[in-house]
Amino acid sequence: MAGKINRIGLEAITYKGGKTTLCAGCGHNAISERIIDAFFEMGVDPRQVIKLSGIGCSSKSPAYFLGGSHGFNTVHGRMPSIGTGAMLANKKLIAIGVSGDGDTGAIGIGQFVHLMRRNLPIIYIIEDNGCYGLTKGQFSPTADLGSKLKTGIVNDLPPIDTCALAIQLGATFVARSFSGDKKQLLSLLKAALSHRGTVMLDVISPCVTFNDHEGSTKSYAYVKEHDDPLEELSFVPFFEDISVDYEPGSTQEVTMHDGSRLFLKKLEEEYDPTDKITALKRLHETARRGEFATGIIYIEPDRDDFLTQLNLVDEPLATLPLSRVRPGPEALEEIMEGLR
Amino acid sequence: MAGKINRIGLEAITYKGGKTTLCAGCGHNAISERIIDAFFEMGVDPRQVIKLSGIGCSSKSPAYFLGGSHGFNTVHGRMPSIGTGAMLANKKLIAIGVSGDGDTGAIGIGQFVHLMRRNLPIIYIIEDNGCYGLTKGQFSPTADLGSKLKTGIVNDLPPIDTCALAIQLGATFVARSFSGDKKQLLSLLKAALSHRGTVMLDVISPCVTFNDHEGSTKSYAYVKEHDDPLEELSFVPFFEDISVDYEPGSTQEVTMHDGSRLFLKKLEEEYDPTDKITALKRLHETARRGEFATGIIYIEPDRDDFLTQLNLVDEPLATLPLSRVRPGPEALEEIMEGLR
Amino acid sequence: MAPTDVALQEQQRTSSRERVVNDFSIQVATVNGSGSQTANLVLLRSILLMGVPVSGKNMFPSNIAGLPTWYTIRTSKRGYIARKKEVDFLVAMNAETAKEDVLTLDPGAAVVYDEPLKLNTLRQDLVFYPVPFDKLVAPVCPDAKLRRLVRNMIYDGVLAKLLGIDLALMEKALGKQLGKKAKAVTLNAGALKAGWDYAEATFTKQDPFVVEPMNETAGKILIEGNAAAAIGCMMAGVTVVAWYPITPSSSLCESLIGYMKKYRVDKATGKATFAIVQAEDEIASLGMVIGASWAGARAMTATAGPGISLMSEFAGLAYYAEVPAVIFDVQRVGPSTGLPTRTAQGDLLATAFLSHGDTKHIMLIPSSVEECYTMAQDAFDLAELFQTPVFVMLDLDLGMNNWMSDGFTYPNRPINRGKLLTQDNLKSLGEWGRYKDVDGDGIPYRTFPGDGMTPYFARGSGHNAKGQYSERPDDYVDNMDRLVRKFDSSRAHVPKPVVEVVPDAKIGFIGYGTSHWAIGESRDQLREEMDVKTSYFRLRAYPFTDELVTFIDAHERVYIIEQNRDAQLLQLMKLELSPERQMRLRSVLHYNGLPIDARSVTDDVLAQEGFEVAKKNVRTGASSGMTGGE
Amino acid sequence: MAPTDVALQEQQRTSSRERVVNDFSIQVATVNGSGSQTANLVLLRSILLMGVPVSGKNMFPSNIAGLPTWYTIRTSKRGYIARKKEVDFLVAMNAETAKEDVLTLDPGAAVVYDEPLKLNTLRQDLVFYPVPFDKLVAPVCPDAKLRRLVRNMIYDGVLAKLLGIDLALMEKALGKQLGKKAKAVTLNAGALKAGWDYAEATFTKQDPFVVEPMNETAGKILIEGNAAAAIGCMMAGVTVVAWYPITPSSSLCESLIGYMKKYRVDKATGKATFAIVQAEDEIASLGMVIGASWAGARAMTATAGPGISLMSEFAGLAYYAEVPAVIFDVQRVGPSTGLPTRTAQGDLLATAFLSHGDTKHIMLIPSSVEECYTMAQDAFDLAELFQTPVFVMLDLDLGMNNWMSDGFTYPNRPINRGKLLTQDNLKSLGEWGRYKDVDGDGIPYRTFPGDGMTPYFARGSGHNAKGQYSERPDDYVDNMDRLVRKFDSSRAHVPKPVVEVVPDAKIGFIGYGTSHWAIGESRDQLREEMDVKTSYFRLRAYPFTDELVTFIDAHERVYIIEQNRDAQLLQLMKLELSPERQMRLRSVLHYNGLPIDARSVTDDVLAQEGFEVAKKNVRTGASSGMTGGE
Ligand SMILES: Cc1ncc(C[n+]2csc(CCOP(=O)(O)OP(=O)(O)O)c2C)c(N)n1
Numbered sequence A, B: 001m002a003g004k005i006n007r008i009g010l011e012a013i014t015y016k017g018g019k020t021t022l023c024a025g026c027g028h029n030a031i032s033e034r035i036i037d038a039f040f041e042m043g044v045d046p047r048q049v050i051k052l053s054g055i056g057c058s059s060k061s062p063a064y065f066l067g068g069s070h071g072f073n074t075v076h077g078r079m080p081s082i083g084t085g086a087m088l089a090n091k092k093l094i095a096i097g098v099s100g101d102g103d104t105g106a107i108g109i110g111q112f113v114h115l116m117r118r119n120l121p122i123i124y125i126i127e128d129n130g131c132y133g134l135t136k137g138q139f140s141p142t143a144d145l146g147s148k149l150k151t152g153i154v155n156d157l158p159p160i161d162t163c164a165l166a167i168q169l170g171a172t173f174v175a176r177s178f179s180g181d182k183k184q185l186l187s188l189l190k191a192a193l194s195h196r197g198t199v200m201l202d203v204i205s206p207c208v209t210f211n212d213h214e215g216s217t218k219s220y221a222y223v224k225e226h227d228d229p230l231e232e233l234s235f236v237p238f239f240e241d242i243s244v245d246y247e248p249g250s251t252q253e254v255t256m257h258d259g260s261r262l263f264l265k266k267l268e269e270e271y272d273p274t275d276k277i278t279a280l281k282r283l284h285e286t287a288r289r290g291e292f293a294t295g296i297i298y299i300e301p302d303r304d305d306f307l308t309q310l311n312l313v314d315e316p317l318a319t320l321p322l323s324r325v326r327p328g329p330e331a332l333e334e335i336m337e338g339l340r
Numbered sequence C, D: 001m002a003p004t005d006v007a008l009q010e011q012q013r014t015s016s017r018e019r020v021v022n023d024f025s026i027q028v029a030t031v032n033g034s035g036s037q038t039a040n041l042v043l044l045r046s047i048l049l050m051g052v053p054v055s056g057k058n059m060f061p062s063n064i065a066g067l068p069t070w071y072t073i074r075t076s077k078r079g080y081i082a083r084k085k086e087v088d089f090l091v092a093m094n095a096e097t098a099k100e101d102v103l104t105l106d107p108g109a110a111v112v113y114d115e116p117l118k119l120n121t122l123r124q125d126l127v128f129y130p131v132p133f134d135k136l137v138a139p140v141c142p143d144a145k146l147r148r149l150v151r152n153m154i155y156d157g158v159l160a161k162l163l164g165i166d167l168a169l170m171e172k173a174l175g176k177q178l179g180k181k182a183k184a185v186t187l188n189a190g191a192l193k194a195g196w197d198y199a200e201a202t203f204t205k206q207d208p209f210v211v212e213p214m215n216e217t218a219g220k221i222l223i224e225g226n227a228a229a230a231i232g233c234m235m236a237g238v239t240v241v242a243w244y245p246i247t248p249s250s251s252l253c254e255s256l257i258g259y260m261k262k263y264r265v266d267k268a269t270g271k272a273t274f275a276i277v278q279a280e281d282e283i284a285s286l287g288m289v290i291g292a293s294w295a296g297a298r299a300m301t302a303t304a305g306p307g308i309s310l311m312s313e314f315a316g317l318a319y320y321a322e323v324p325a326v327i328f329d330v331q332r333v334g335p336s337t338g339l340p341t342r343t344a345q346g347d348l349l350a351t352a353f354l355s356h357g358d359t360k361h362i363m364l365i366p367s368s369v370e371e372c373y374t375m376a377q378d379a380f381d382l383a384e385l386f387q388t389p390v391f392v393m394l395d396l397d398l399g400m401n402n403w404m405s406d407g408f409t410y411p412n413r414p415i416n417r418g419k420l421l422t423q424d425n426l427k428s429l430g431e432w433g434r435y436k437d438v439d440g441d442g443i444p445y446r447t448f449p450g451d452g453m454t455p456y457f458a459r460g461s462g463h464n465a466k467g468q469y470s471e472r473p474d475d476y477v478d479n480m481d482r483l484v485r486k487f488d489s490s491r492a493h494v495p496k497p498v499v500e501v502v503p504d505a506k507i508g509f510i511g512y513g514t515s516h517w518a519i520g521e522s523r524d525q526l527r528e529e530m531d532v533k534t535s536y537f538r539l540r541a542y543p544f545t546d547e548l549v550t551f552i553d554a555h556e557r558v559y560i561i562e563q564n565r566d567a568q569l570l571q572l573m574k575l576e577l578s579p580e581r582q583m584r585l586r587s588v589l590h591y592n593g594l595p596i597d598a599r600s601v602t603d604d605v606l607a608q609e610g611f612e613v614a615k616k617n618v619r620t621g622a623s624s625g626m627t628g629g630e
């Protein structure tokens, strides 16, 4: 789509980043491409975006998209707190965080739990390959029971289902996808940009170097085999007024915070992604079958996000003038009087 | 029961600890008493027990029971790793850890998550008062939505349900109780001593000084009001051979790892604590009603615990003789040869 | 001061029957959670209102209720507000400790006690005033549940009578303390009166201690250092606060919350010009602060030693990625959990080099509540000026105890946000590089998200002057050398020491933080009792400034006085001082968890100076002697 | 050594046409993930098998595949195994860096390169050997997928021919490297041969560099420090290991896993006499180690700088509750994430005082793979002897690079578990107290769960000699003073320095860790080139031992050579040395992430000694001059 212009008059190229230093074929690169597409197609202003990450191959990727945005490659497992602080400083920013299954599931699980609880407006992506890529392939906490390393070592600890966790803890947009499913991932990312609150997106993203072999449950082959989409997604952004018609019952329509519309065409009876219990139940059932439920697993379009709860002034706190952040002499005098 | 002797010939007094320094009426003190009773009645040898805790009023309590056992009052939120190490060193020990809702839910949630995953043999008790007692009453992550502090501040973050979390993550014995319910708590503690694997016991334990007022959802009054027991428990230890008869269907019998038997008399139709999904569903429903489901929420009596998975020698690693932990000269020579 | 005072002091030492006016200490021994704090503060303020310099220190246990607590009030006509070792007037309310409390008193001390305790039999050389608190409280407080609290007010009344404190002023203090709570005021006022009446009817004054009106406290305030720091933060325009409760720092953030809700909510919209978040732990707290500062806010956190340890990794990120951060460390006794409710200055060394690799951090060290207020403001300016973490090192004594002070003055300068890239300076700068040392002071220009200027990618990994990822040896060395230049530039901007060089004094004292108050008093003691002259250098920041060497060169022996075991400031100085100068340094250490007192300093210095001194009371853990040797 | 060698060296410097035998360096420039490691190791070992001293260093990027990597092999008839700055023989396989790689060579160097790169046009003063790798690989490796890997073996064949390495020995090395994998062996052997044949058919030797058989490597092994440390841990009887992956420490635990599975599984039962757990992070790792040690196991973890920072709080707990712990810090370049795949000695200062409050920690510092093996064992004994954390400070260069060494000798002593309370010593002890200083060395007797002895309650909060909770000032001071005694007692037990005092040398060198190898070579350079004599003190542990002052006193000027920016060891020494001694100290610093080399040391010292020297190549970040002054 070179040369093509989006609604704010920018070319696709403006959304690209530096040259990747990840392995050729790494799932993470595919995800970066989808992010570039989504931000371009939604016409997001890169200057308003902050890219955040922890440490890992996945966490390197923010350097490879949206070169025109501020970014912060922080420390291992602590990106959530950095993101929270940044959004407190400037509520007008659009935050996208990229983490890995180790960065989130191991050292970072504590900050992850509390991020989900707060429903901070952020798109939190886990590039999930079931291993520690950057440290050469050890199991991560999302590795499935019985999954095998190249070395033959078998994982005997139950995996952490980051989606189930996120739903339980209060995230308002929880989805799972696969780096190989361009269409689904793109729709999810666009929908994510229309949501106000925490978007937790677990994207299975095979590590071609350390975890793409026979016996691994996070290999391209295995994931393709066991991908179980919950619904067929179509997303209509607020700025396109397209009428979609569907036979009632077959499709669920969700109106997003910014007015965009999300159409979930049911692939089977009665999956209602707005109900927590159904969602959790479904996740456990699919997991038992050794499959991955993908698509929008849970969505709650209109709960107050963390910043709204804090009842902040409309302007970014970061740039409030001195006159508004330093009380006058009379205030100080009043305080002093109270202490005499 | 002074003077009474248990099956290993010890008096109840042997199971007592130092004088409590907690507030009079603190729920934590009641829990300490139940722990003393349970260990006495089950005839556990105090010399085999290790008492562990983090930091908080709750975490002080191990000093107030089982004075004849080793104890370690560690640092804030990190007791799980200390306990894991100790059990690795000596698989024959019986570990009881006492934490608080802040110690576990806030700074400690990361280690909590991974402890539950590993199914380490330990009895992990959260003395849950919805606040940070020792730092004077701030909200903790288990504070319920809408609960009010004395200062009038209202909690607007969703609580972390430690039981739901523990079930989801792999704990094999998950229960909730109330410091005020002597009978239920005692049965649960005895059953816990018969289980091999992680026992996660969330005991609602009102803080009389900072969180026992009107408007608090963790006050004695409120909890009494909203306690919703899942079943009527009776526990028959392996060393007492009593036959219990019940009309079939009405009661579920669970045989514990040590042969003790647990009878769950259903208080309503169809609650099966051996099914994860039912358990999670139930927890969410009760929570929605603003109630606390108490009793055994989930139990899986025979999954391998962490130490079993590690396939350790039968003796404690801590005291293996040099001959068994230092390979002979031929081993070293073999290694050297490989490097020439 | 007039020689007569000295004379008078001398006499006190000889005969304790002489009247001792406005120069004694009162200790109230009770259990925590018994609500004695109101009574103590009312007593404290009533003396202040009489124009007499006063200070109050609480020695409390690390639990919530039921354990022994001692509250000490010191009156000092000479304005000494450090801890005084000796207790002159004891109020014994706690059965558990009463015996030991009485036995450790100096002869001539006075004791008000709860009659049933029968303490009068314990010693002959004290003055005893038994008070039947329960009998007295019943009539004035019909509601039995409230008596536990109200009963304490009775000893205030008794003391007012015995010490000669104006009852009206005490009632005024009571009003101030309880504010609007009318019912509580009447109840407590009744108790006050009951105590006064009982004392008047029952006791004849036998002890020498009296409070007489002075005019030394006009306009003075009573405040804790944590509250003072909070006011400073608000005035500094802090917008983002992330914290995790920990004694003794919690009250800094909690009083900040109070002030911000009152003065930083937009009148028109009712919306907040700030965000204060209780984080899940200290790692997250500092993470939020770094994230907020990186995004352009003025952000802070407050913690104590254990939190500092947990912040190590993030402190290194902020140092290396050059993100401002303001961190208050209200120091308590370590290592580990240590004594959480006792005071110390034990985190200096760990903080100066916090985090792995080659790191160095700026520290500000206030001695007074007033400096808590001003340095809080300095901290934000310095953090943004040098784009690095700034640690403000309070301690429990300063942060949580009640200090008398002049009222704070309104800031006379706007805030300084440091080198921000703007359209204007961009021209002059030519090509911008996030980590380019344009001005030779090592300080680069920064941008932040949403400021409309050039974005950059911040990272804790290797980078070049343009902020691009780099593993090149020369890029790394250039950047690390610039960071040293930047740190050295800060020497010219951190608060300068307060120096008093006394003509032909051979001895110099170097102190910091709360040790200041004991040092001042000790210098008087040395001069008046032993005719030993001393100069004084009060350090206020790390890194050090030029004044340090000048001071050392001007004295033969320099005593560095600290409240830690390992002489941490002395160690930091050795790293920078020439060997010649190190030869002059000596060390006075006090690290038993109690606030340092003048007598301990005096005795220690005299001993090192070769005088005969009899050490007494609890050991303070004073180590001595030449510090240079192996 | 014979004077002729010196003569020969001299000539090399003047004319590079002379044959240079067993004294040059080869650099293979490739991209990581291209499987060149096998080829490099085969080349390395083949030279070793020729009896020639050799060493291999990998300079790799912080990613997994596709970025530039340089592997350097140094042959040295004199046994120098430090990094050599100059590259004499380049194998240019990486298009991306080929140009810069060639341009930075010294005149007279030789270049084997991939023909399509056409590097020969770049310079006239080098010797070029173009090799059409793709053409050559096709016939020997039909399976196209495997060619990427096999292709590298071709340059081994070419080098064998050009340098005169015995092809048979290279095939032997290949067999050793690939072990059982028969198919791979044949494939690669084919490639080797193809390279050799092509070189033989095509090239006439024009460069001076040759390998000639020697007899200097009989019985020598090739190993990385991390593997050596792992063997040491196994021999020390470690039973519990908790770790979290981080470069450059991961391979320590991973090789330990390999060895333990092989040698520590009970033959009879097939059950493990050890537990190795991959924890969720470094905090948990140290927590597990502390828990295990408290319960009586020998426990360890391994990490790098960021992990050390995260371990701060727990390190303080172990120090204060007095629990043994063995922590390997394989140092990389900080601060923060820094340069994760580069080497440094930058964590000393942070580790010595790790955690808030007054803390001090024991550190062991190995210089060789052999010491990684022995000190791993010392660490466990010392940790239990002193009931405190012991840090073993490796660095990336030592831990991850290939070092030549004598085989390790079997431990000649049983393990020492320190002061455990037993029925026997209980009698002699009288009443036992967990923290009682019975023997005057500050070391108390301990018990652990399940040992049948008296239980106690361990805590990070205040306690008395009996281990009971206490907030008493005197209990606190007594305990803290004992901890200092205990720390000082350790001076007599930590590994002593290795000292070589040269008659009438005015200059002394102090070095530690991997700097050792560059220092030895530099001392030869100074002696041979400038006739400057130097003594040498190799530090092996903190706290320091008496030998330090003796050494300093014996020399006019003492250079402390380190691989960090802030002269961290020098700083630690200043804290303990008398001013007079500090006057003699100078500093040589190398902190650009590359292993320190002899020439940098020599140049820096000569400059400080006032000789004329032309600095060249990349800056190493050398700082100089008197360190005492402000
Ligand atoms: C505190 C700390 N501990 C350990 C490391 C080493 N480390 C770097 S990346 C990583 C794991 C990365 O795994 P994941 O998050 O799944 O990312 P991936 O590489 O698989 O995309 C680890 C352990 C570190 N950088 N910091």
Ligand SMILES: Cc1ncc(C[n+]2csc(CCOP(=O)(O)OP(=O)(O)O)c2C)c(N)n1
Pocket (backbone or CB within 6 Å): B055, B056, B057, B058, B059, B076, B099, B100, B101, B102, B103, B104, B127, B129, B131, B132, B133, B134, B135, B140, C244, C245, C246, C247, C282, C306, C307, C310
């Ligand atoms: C690292 C660290 N941060 C903070 C503290 C201060 N602190 C002590 S107890 C506590 C919370 C205790 O709450 P909880 O675990 O619920 O125990 P409770 O007192 O309510 O029983 C905190 C924050 C600490 N001791 N260590």
Ligand code: SF4
Pocket (backbone or CB within 6 Å): A021, A022, A023, A025, A026, A027, A028, A057, A058, A129, A133, A134, A206, A207, A208, A209, A210, D064, D065
């Ligand atoms: S190692 Fe794995 S995760 Fe890392 S870049 Fe390569 S393929 Fe991707």
Ligand code: SF4
Pocket (backbone or CB within 6 Å): B021, B022, B023, B025, B026, B027, B028, B057, B058, B129, B133, B134, B206, B207, B208, B209, B210, C064, C065
């Ligand atoms: S403060 Fe609350 S939690 Fe702590 S001891 Fe008192 S009642 Fe219990």
Ligand SMILES: [Mg+2]
Pocket (backbone or CB within 6 Å): A056, A100, A101, A102, A127, A128, A129, A130, A131, A132, A133, A140
């Ligand atoms: Mg991963």
Ligand SMILES: [Mg+2]
Pocket (backbone or CB within 6 Å): B056, B100, B101, B102, B127, B128, B129, B130, B131, B132, B133, B140
């Ligand atoms: Mg609590």
